[in-house]
Amino acid sequence: MLANIGFGVLVVSFITSLYGIIASIIGVRKNSLAWVESARKAMQITFPLITIVALAIILLLVTGQYQVQYVYNVTSSTMPLYLKITALWGGQSGSLVFWAWLMSAFTTAVTLRKWERDREFLPWVILVGLVTLTFFLSLILFFENPFVRFWVTAAGNQVISMFPPAGAAPLIPADGRGLNPLLRHPGMIIHPPMLYLGFVSFVIPYAFAVAALVTGRTDDRWIRITRRWTLVAWLFLSLGLVLGSRWAYDVLGWGGYWAWDPVENAAFMPWLTGTAFLHSVMIQEKRGLFKRWNMILIILTYALVIFGTFLTRSGVLSSVHSFAQSAIGPMFFGFIALSMIFSVWLLIWRWQILHAEGNMHSLLSREALFLLNNLLFMGILVVVFWGTVFPLISELFTGQKVTVGPAFYERSTGPLFAALLLLMGIAPLSAWGHSTVKTLGKALWKPALAALAVVIAAFAGGIRNGWALFGFLLVSLVIFITLFEYFRGVTARRRRTGEGWLAALFNLMARNRRRYGGYIIHLGVVLMALGIIGIEMFQTETQGTIPPGGSLRLGRYEVTFTRLDIFDANDGRNVARATVLVSKDGRMVGELHPRRDLYFDSMQPMTIPGVRSTIEDDLYVLLVDWQPISSTGVTFKVFHNPLINWLWIGGFVFILGMLVAAWPDKDPQPVPVAVRRGQAIPSRSSGD
């Protein structure tokens, strides 16, 4: 019954969004406000409709209707309630519904804003939003229907279909197969929604870019409208990536956090173009440059967002993430190809009016450094894209499938990331329009000296790895420059206003949140870089089998095995839990419990590390294997991961900076566009 309702509403929402597409096209052709309004209403009504669809699935999941194939595949009776609810995005069809639901929520939110000044954008934004939504709804409806059920025909055959074949009776399994144990982790519950939110919100700036191209209103209005959306998209995507790495670190038990897996790359690629976009739109706003480039970036980002969903969902490349194999691959490919062709055609058509309103003169000016930043991000994108699709390309052309491992990505992106770090330090010091080595040097020498002092200290402390020292130099340089910038701003403000330190800091940030939020983000990034340098260059490991009372040494640590408990937990798993004592330099510092869970419904074991975290390092202990009582003992693997926690701390700082930069303004731009543009800074040409 519930499944039928859900399916019915799904069909209605598909028809509604199709209608909305047609209405907005008619609205544009006839220049009719009534049709556009009708399209807008259609857009807004998809949201409650898809909400009902999602709720129907959640109800089916929670009440354990195992007759429905999706419910059978992703839940079981032993799973706690919150996992049953979040199983909505635990499988293919459910996560597509979830995607579509977020998409309709976001586009609806956009149509609710005031459109007086941007009336001409409205039908096109609705059109792009609805076309994307309709694509996903058609995938759900025709390929990945979450409401299909099991039936037994009169002849005794088992059938899977939406509606029962004639004379068939429902087939109700006693219990479901349960969510893949790997996905039963808090990080995994928040990680997919965050990524999806990021993916979906990038559709909004793309929709406005298309609207700007079609209407020919190619000033920076579309960028100003979507600035916050871009930031929000970027925030969620970043959050999703960080949470994903944390999940990998906690659950996958190989002591790492990032494996350059195709699906990780799929989420990373739109982040790269999105980051480049976020930087280069500032140049368009300030100097009227890079208009074509910004269009290219947002088109690429949109394509990569769809491509990312495709890689995650189609199982085209083997990876730890492809939990599903499916026939929707060609559909995705077709949609990406069509939207790319359409966007590129629009871009070529409008190429001439997207001319820059000025020139770049100085190689060290802020805009030139931003361009360099963009090129580096594109370089990393090319590397990652190449590595991800190379197996497909090589097979297509030579018949021989050649893959590249993490070593490829590390070697080729390492220098590019290092250059980005350096740039992150220098760019905030350079001026718009014109900078010279002399002016830069003047601002740079103090922080550079301080950074050099850090490196010398590290060298004196016994670090001899040249790359690591170079990394520390870059990291400390950026940290000092950023702190120095804050210090300069605060002292200048104090001199001017006579405020206290804290008040001056607060007001300084409030006055220019984008800039100072950006600095906080940079600070977060370098802290993350510190963690990455730590684990990549100084990770050590050991392994061994020890009897009770025996111990393993790793660097300054000693791990002593005391006991092993094996018991059944009440949520359908058997747990083997070891207790080990950890001492550092001979002093007892704590107790860890690495364990192994065996899930009965899937017979899949899961290894959960015991981790001792400090800001200095992690001691990461895995329970590998054990023999029956009284034989040789228990096998452990131990990793020492220096500085790794700075990766997570940096992640927090990063998010904090995003919130500072994206927080809504109290007064939403009261000055009309024309006047604002008249007041543009002098370096801008008088082209308009």
Added chain:
Amino acid sequence: MNDSQSTARTSSGSRVKFLIGGLLIVAAVVYLIASSMQASAQYFMTVAELEEKVAEIGDRELRISGAVIGDSIQYDPSTLRLEFVIAHIPGDQKEITAQGGLAAVLHTAVNDPSQPRLKVVYTGVMPDLMRNEAQAIVTGRMGQDGVFYAEELLLKCPTRYEEAVPDQAMDG
């Protein structure tokens, strides 16, 4: 007037500067990709292909996919040495689908002694999914002794995700 002339001149001069700078970066990226490719490309092969080309492979890094034969698994937890034999399965997704899906392909591969086989040695923790009829993807090099020395071991158990119809079903 004078000002705009000088702007024009510097902008054509700076265009060259920017062009050179851009080309340098492109060259750097291409160099990085090419050199890293050489250092870390892994050839993906099936067990049968490996048997065929074993003479010309030499010391190249390979990725081999095959079906784990459960009886062959030997693991010494004190040295962490893991030995097992994999049987040939097709590398092509279409072929696998045509033969009834990955689970069926793995099952036949393990039970058909005429399929080419490969002995693998791996040192490390035995993965959770190491069992009969799992798909193993091993990365490493061929030894002179005809044994494959894996540095990386990935396992997949497809059954759970491909079986569409429940087996413990009850009539309702």
